[in-house]
Amino acid sequence: MSSSPDGTSAASGPPTGPTPQNPDEVTTQAPGYPVLNRPPVEDRATSDEATVDEATVDDSSEVDADAELSEGDEAVAVDPVADEHTTDDDTPSVETAPDETRSADDDDFDEADDESDDDTVVIRSGDRTEVISPVPLAADGADPGAEPATTTTSTSAPTDATTSPSTPSTASSSAADAAGPAAGDSVLDDFDRTEPARRWPRNLLWAGCAVLVLAGAYVAAQWYFADRIPRETTVAGIDIGGLSNDAAVERLESELGGIAAAPLPVTAGEATTTVDPAAAGLTFDAEATVDGLTSFSLAPSRLLAQISGGDAVAPVSVIDDAALAAAVETMGLDLEVEATSGTVGFVDGAAVATEAVEGSGADLEESTELIRDTWLTATRPLVLPTEPIEPDINQAETDEAYAVAQTVASAPVTVAVADQVAEIPVDVMTAAASMAPVDGALQLTFDGELLVQDVVARTTDLLSDAADAKFVFVDGAPQIEAGLPGTTLDPEALAAAVQTAATGEDRTAPVELVESDPAQSTEALEALGVTEIVSQFATPLTNEPVRTENLRVAAERVTGTLVLPGEEFDLTQVIGPITAANGYQAAHIISNGQIVDGIGGGLSQMSTTTYNVGFFAGMVDLEHRPHSYWFDRYPEGRESTLAVGQINMRWRNDSPYGVLMQSYIADGKLHVVAWSTPYYTVTDSTSSRSDVVAATVEHKSGPGCVAQSRGNSGFSVSISRTVTITATGEKVIDETNSWRYRPQNGVVCDAPPPAEPEAPDASEG
Numbered sequence: 001m002s003s004s005p006d007g008t009s010a011a012s013g014p015p016t017g018p019t020p021q022n023p024d025e026v027t028t029q030a031p032g033y034p035v036l037n038r039p040p041v042e043d044r045a046t047s048d049e050a051t052v053d054e055a056t057v058d059d060s061s062e063v064d065a066d067a068e069l070s071e072g073d074e075a076v077a078v079d080p081v082a083d084e085h086t087t088d089d090d091t092p093s094v095e096t097a098p099d100e101t102r103s104a105d106d107d108d109f110d111e112a113d114d115e116s117d118d119d120t121v122v123i124r125s126g127d128r129t130e131v132i133s134p135v136p137l138a139a140d141g142a143d144p145g146a147e148p149a150t151t152t153t154s155t156s157a158p159t160d161a162t163t164s165p166s167t168p169s170t171a172s173s174s175a176a177d178a179a180g181p182a183a184g185d186s187v188l189d190d191f192d193r194t195e196p197a198r199r200w201p202r203n204l205l206w207a208g209c210a211v212l213v214l215a216g217a218y219v220a221a222q223w224y225f226a227d228r229i230p231r232e233t234t235v236a237g238i239d240i241g242g243l244s245n246d247a248a249v250e251r252l253e254s255e256l257g258g259i260a261a262a263p264l265p266v267t268a269g270e271a272t273t274t275v276d277p278a279a280a281g282l283t284f285d286a287e288a289t290v291d292g293l294t295s296f297s298l299a300p301s302r303l304l305a306q307i308s309g310g311d312a313v314a315p316v317s318v319i320d321d322a323a324l325a326a327a328v329e330t331m332g333l334d335l336e337v338e339a340t341s342g343t344v345g346f347v348d349g350a351a352v353a354t355e356a357v358e359g360s361g362a363d364l365e366e367s368t369e370l371i372r373d374t375w376l377t378a379t380r381p382l383v384l385p386t387e388p389i390e391p392d393i394n395q396a397e398t399d400e401a402y403a404v405a406q407t408v409a410s411a412p413v414t415v416a417v418a419d420q421v422a423e424i425p426v427d428v429m430t431a432a433a434s435m436a437p438v439d440g441a442l443q444l445t446f447d448g449e450l451l452v453q454d455v456v457a458r459t460t461d462l463l464s465d466a467a468d469a470k471f472v473f474v475d476g477a478p479q480i481e482a483g484l485p486g487t488t489l490d491p492e493a494l495a496a497a498v499q500t501a502a503t504g505e506d507r508t509a510p511v512e513l514v515e516s517d518p519a520q521s522t523e524a525l526e527a528l529g530v531t532e533i534v535s536q537f538a539t540p541l542t543n544e545p546v547r548t549e550n551l552r553v554a555a556e557r558v559t560g561t562l563v564l565p566g567e568e569f570d571l572t573q574v575i576g577p578i579t580a581a582n583g584y585q586a587a588h589i590i591s592n593g594q595i596v597d598g599i600g601g602g603l604s605q606m607s608t609t610t611y612n613v614g615f616f617a618g619m620v621d622l623e624h625r626p627h628s629y630w631f632d633r634y635p636e637g638r639e640s641t642l643a644v645g646q647i648n649m650r651w652r653n654d655s656p657y658g659v660l661m662q663s664y665i666a667d668g669k670l671h672v673v674a675w676s677t678p679y680y681t682v683t684d685s686t687s688s689r690s691d692v693v694a695a696t697v698e699h700k701s702g703p704g705c706v707a708q709s710r711g712n713s714g715f716s717v718s719i720s721r722t723v724t725i726t727a728t729g730e731k732v733i734d735e736t737n738s739w740r741y742r743p744q745n746g747v748v749c750d751a752p753p754p755a756e757p758e759a760p761d762a763s764e765g
Contacts, residue, residue: 281320
């Protein structure tokens with residue numbers, strides 16, 4: 001007798017002793033394989049077995065059992081007592097036959113154990129036992145992962161101690177055969193359903209530990225990289241990867257600081273200029289650029305960036321929008337390429353044209369955004385977007401005007417006026433023509449004044465001059481003599497007629513003569529208020545007829561002179577030119593302190609007389625100068641000399657009325673009168689003489705000596721004048737003029753001394 005691997009006797013035939021309560025299973029297996037005991041599971045096979053009639057159990061079951069056992073290589077006897085203990089325990093167990101129960105013949109079997117001890121498992125569950133054998137790799141390449149072969153033998157033990165041992169029990173085997181493997185009634189099904197339930201707390205614990213470890217490692221990695229910028233991170237092409245916050249800021253300020261401070265070159269088309277970042281309100285903020293790249297964060301993207309490398313980071317700028325807008329506007333003016341309008345003109349009687357050229361300029365709105373975003377990163381120079389600038393006169397409008405100009409220059413134009421015909425040649429007509437831009441188009445225009453001259457030059461006595469209205473003196477009082485109209489051509493009408501003819505098929509321009517109004521009308525003269533004498537003055541004549549004649553000529557020129565409000569009375573302009581050709585003769589003048597003859601001698605008396613008329617009429621003194629010597633025919637300090645080209649006499653009319661001048665010689669005096677409307681009140685005063693120096697007689701000789709009698713003494717004097725507006729009392733002039741006269745010494749020309757006789761020749765005598 002030998003021991004089975006599970007410790008039972010290997011006896012043939014049915015077991016002896018008390019009948020076990022639970023059926024036994026006998027599994028054919030290699031000795032020493034582990035056995036896993038499972039608690040019985042209620043299933044269809046056991047249910048069928050429970051219904052077997054105890055009376056049907058006979059000895060045939062034992063025979064069948066013996067037969068089934070004999071088919072295995074080794075028989076394993078199941079001890080009913082051992083089975084009782086096994087089935088009472090719900091926990092599956094793995095049983096291994098002890099080595100001492102093996103026979104001496106088992107030495108060969110040990111070799112099999114050594115090879116398959118870790119792979120083959122015996123599983124028991126209630127009345128079922130399964131053996132899972134290893135599947136060796138087939139030589140023909142069969143799938144080693146195929147399901148292991150399992151052999152199960154079920155033995156139904158007698159359920160009653162009184163049952164006849166000779167009654168075979170076939171219900172159990174029949175039920176098992178009926179179920180078959182196709183029913184899926186495997187003990188592994190129970191094992192799969194229960195094992196996870198018992199294992200999940202442990203698995204959950206291990207999983208939790210793993211999560212904690214991974215989380216700790218993740219946090220530690222994030223903390224490690226918290227003060228480092230991800231590698232390969234760049235700002236405007238500058239690598240700051242791996243640097244700390246402060247180091248990155250220092251590098252950016254060092255390498256980008258110069259770029260941020262330097263003028264930014266920009267281009268728009270062919271135009272270039274620069275933008276000063278400081279003036280444009282552009283400031284690079286290195287700290288804000290780096291901020292956020294090194295802070296601690298649990299975001300996975302931060303760790304991923306540290307591992308895989310960072311990206312390019314845009315530099316952060318502080319921008320003053322108002323300053324940037326002003327700088328861009330100035331930049332736009334610098335970058336603007338002005339458009340060139342087309343032109344059409346005439347040269348030597350032919351039409352010529354220049355083409356229109358489109359301009360360009362920076363698109364200020366898009367340029368502002370481009371500068372804002374890329375002023376630190378863009379390639380220099382920064383290329384700005386442009387927009388076209390249309391010329392005022394485009395090419396289509398130029399071509400249209402050129403066609404008109406060609407028509408104008410194609411043939412001459414004939415002007416028909418007052419039974420006369422004037423043909424205007426092409427070169428003369430086009431000289432008066434032009435194509436001027438008007439409201440975005442070139443329009444043909446003609447110079448009417450120039451055309452009038454061209455027509456008059458090609459006709460005979462076509463026009464007559466108008467006679468202006470004027471003041472005349474009748475019986476010593478002023479009257480207005482009406483003017484007479486003349487005839488002329490209306491420049492605008494002539495230009496329109498010529499343009500119509502020059503651009504049409506009929507090249508004849510008919511026009512009419514029109515009256516020309518006098519430049520000075522009667523109504524205008526009446527409005528000047530020349531009604532009465534407002535000032536007059538007279539000075540005595542000398543006994544020198546030539547001098548008096550000069551004054552008569554000057555008086556004729558003064559008479560009728562009209563000084564309008566705001567205008568000046570200029571004596572040399574009124575009586576000039578002072579030449580012999582203009583009627584003046586040579587008379588006494590003072591030259592270099594000596595009295596000599598000169599053309600226009602005596603006209604200083606006209607200067608003195610007209611000065612005093614203006615003085616008492618309230619006129620504004622602009623220019624006058626007293627004589628070097630005082631002549632008793634003039635008021636001391638209130639007189640004026642005259643020297644052509646050197647000394648003049650001028651005053652201005654600030655009243656709202658015209659001043660009409662009148663001059664004549666009568667009663668041995670030169671008279672000057674001012675006619676107007678009284679407006680000013682004039683008061684004056686003359687100081688007493690001071691620093692009086694008596695005249696003496698001087699003796700001179702030589703060919704240039706001119707004898708003259710002794711005159712008045714020299715002295716100083718001051719003249720004061722106050723002018724107020726009579727109606728309001730407003731003072732408009734308050735002045736004082738001072739002058740010093742030189743003494744008029746007499747001159748005696750002494751005879752030259754006689755010549756000394758020559759010494760006799762020493763050789764004579």
